[in-house]
Amino acid sequence: GGYIYTSTNGGATWTARTGAGSRNWQAISCSADGQRIAAVVYGGYIYTSADGGATWTQRTGAGSRDWRAIACSADGQSIAAAHSGGYIYTSADGGATWTQRTGAGSRDWRTISCSADGQYIAATVYGGYIYTSTDGGATWTERTGAGSRNWYGVTGSEDMSLIAACAGGSTNIYTSEG
Secondary structure, rough: OOOOEOOOOOOOOOOEEEHOOOOEEEEEEEOOOOOOOEEEEEEOOOEOOOOOOOEEEEEEEOOOOOEEEEEEEEOOOOOEEEEEOOOOOOEEOOOOEEEEOOOOOEEEEEEEEEEOOOEEEEEEEEEHHHHHHOOOOOOOEEEEEOEEEEEEEEEEEOOOOOOEEEEOOOOEEEEOOO
């Protein structure tokens, strides 16, 4: 429980953004210019801001869920969000509308990352595999090369040609090129 904080000077100072309320925030992502922000609440909704966090909009279209992860494109228009024990959802309009993506199944999703254009998405499952999509979440491929693990983090380069992931209980960072 608490507020979202933003910094416009590389973390030297921080501003509490109380407009979205004090909640059980789980993950946050922002556009390349930092103006569009998307955040998820465990046991709540997705929230977006188009003004660097000054004001917030509760996005109810994807429902109130146990949200774990969120990622947005460089322009902040394409957003992908994942929740525990369910599906991945995507938005192509900055969070105004949402599409449930059932292609990868209902899983214990933990982390998600996307390319600058929002078309390439990587998501991880706690106690499972890494999944990727090259079409904005419409279809998914299970990636078994790094094994089934308790994944905790995933990130990628701007075009997602390099993906890195880490798992709990492991001293390794897994990377994939291509």
